Amino acid sequence: MRVLLTFLSRFLILFAPVVIAAQVTVAQASGLWEGAINLPTGTLEVVVRLDRPAAGEWSGTIDIPAQGAKAVALADIAIDGRSIRFSIAGVPGNPTFAGTLSEDGATIGGDFTQGPGKLTFTLRRNTTGTPTVVAAPRPQEPKPPYPYNDDEVTIQNSAAAVRLAGTLTTPRTGGGYPVVILISGSGQQDRNETVFGHKPFLVLADYLTRRGIAVLRMDDRGIGGTTGNPALATSEDSAGDVLAAIAFLKTYASTNRSRIGLIGHSEGGLIAPMVATRSKDVAFEVLLAGSGVTGEQILYEQAATLAQSQGATAEQIAQRRAMQERLYGVLKSETDVAVMRERIRAINGDASARALTSPWFRFFVTYDPAPALRTVKIPTLALNGEKDVQVPFKQNLPAIEAALKAGGNTDVTVRSFPDLNHLFQTSRTGLPSEYAQIEETMAPVVLETIAEWILARSK
DSSP: OOOOOOHHHHHHHHHOOOOOOOOSSHHHHOEEEEEEEEETTEEEEEEEEEEOOTTSOOEEEEEEGGGTEEEEEOEEEEEETTEEEEEOTTOTTOOEEEEEEOTTSSEEEEEEEETTEEEEEEEEEESSSSOOOOOOOOTTOOOSSOSSEEEEEEEEEGGGTEEEEEEEEEOSSSSOEEEEEEEOOSSOOOTTOOBTTBOHHHHHHHHHHHTTOEEEEEOOTTSTTOOSOGGGOOHHHHHHHHHHHHHHHTTOTTEEEEEEEEEEETHHHHHHHHHHTTOTTEEEEEEESOOSSOHHHHHHHHHHHHHHHTTOOHHHHHHHHHHHHHHHHHHHHOOOHHHHHHHHHHHHOSHHHHHHTSHHHHHHHHOOOHHHHHHOOSOEEEEEETTOSSSOHHHHHHHHHHHHHHTTOSOEEEEEETTBOTTSOBOSSOOGGGTTTOSOSSOHHHHHHHHHHHHHTOO
16 A cells, blocks of 8 residues: 555555664674664664574564564575675565664664665664564554454455455344445555554454444455465456455355445555446445556656655656656567566666566556546545545546546545545645554544445445
């Protein structure tokens, strides 16, 4: 989730990290600052507050309205001459703003770094004391009280010594409901799959539960109430967490253990078939922008599509592809991580070595979803937005359909939506820079399609 972008973009979108700098004098640095990080596909607006009481240490916070982050504490605030630097401790990739205060004291501009990537940023002083950058409305986001049961649950994955925290929503009348487990996209996602101020899984769970379908959504490892070390986890580990959730649901009285389904978005659409091949308790699956080819192939297509949107020439795109092939070739040919990192440093510098050799990235680049898809015999619904630039539908949707049918699956429904992006929002370009600007969280036609398909197979 979201989101299978280039490695840098993936972290920017899914971890909502931030870092910013302090100033030359207390008077110049203190106060409210607004501006944006310049992403490859647009901008990410931020609001920064810096303060230093008399004889005290600098402190500060940052808001990222598009990602729903508010008053996140800053760390390592430092000033050297007109140079200003600060970061957020504990965020993957150590996101950092390092900039220079302008002569008139009105702006701070410089470089934003996180993991292997470097971008630029600009902050401008706001003298009114009231932020002008605000989150866009999210009219689909439900507000309590809800017309259904909304229960906090804890699930033990004993095999991995991980405690999973989540929310189970169930209709208030009757019993024996079909129940689905929502599986989020790449990166550390909370149970609502919060991204750029949107909460797609909250909206989806609310819609389905109002239609008579119980829904379990969970925090990923290391997020919210879920334990575990995300730095060591791969898609295989996420599949193990979903299997633990299935075992939990089989003991839950109001749900129907013979009608347990999976809904996976992005990387979750890769994980769902993995789980379905390992559990006879999975009755159906819904793949939202799922993978039909290896991560390596998706990243090639993704990079080319994003580069084209930015006006890159064919020669520049080819050069980028050649660099990717060299890097991924190292991941595929080496088994020793230390050797991998040494070779990657020689190709692309030190910054990308650790990120590209993480367990998650190595697994994603090399994993082929086709064998699992060919094994799946349960009813499967696969959906894609035709403006999806992260998991392009022309590359993946036909591959998913072909693999399912090649394995003899006789209940396969495949559909693409002309104007929808990776988050299934109605969009103009499909680029990630639009995600936060669009008020719609998930197109109603997609919500209805999912609900009707599940109910038709749960009678």
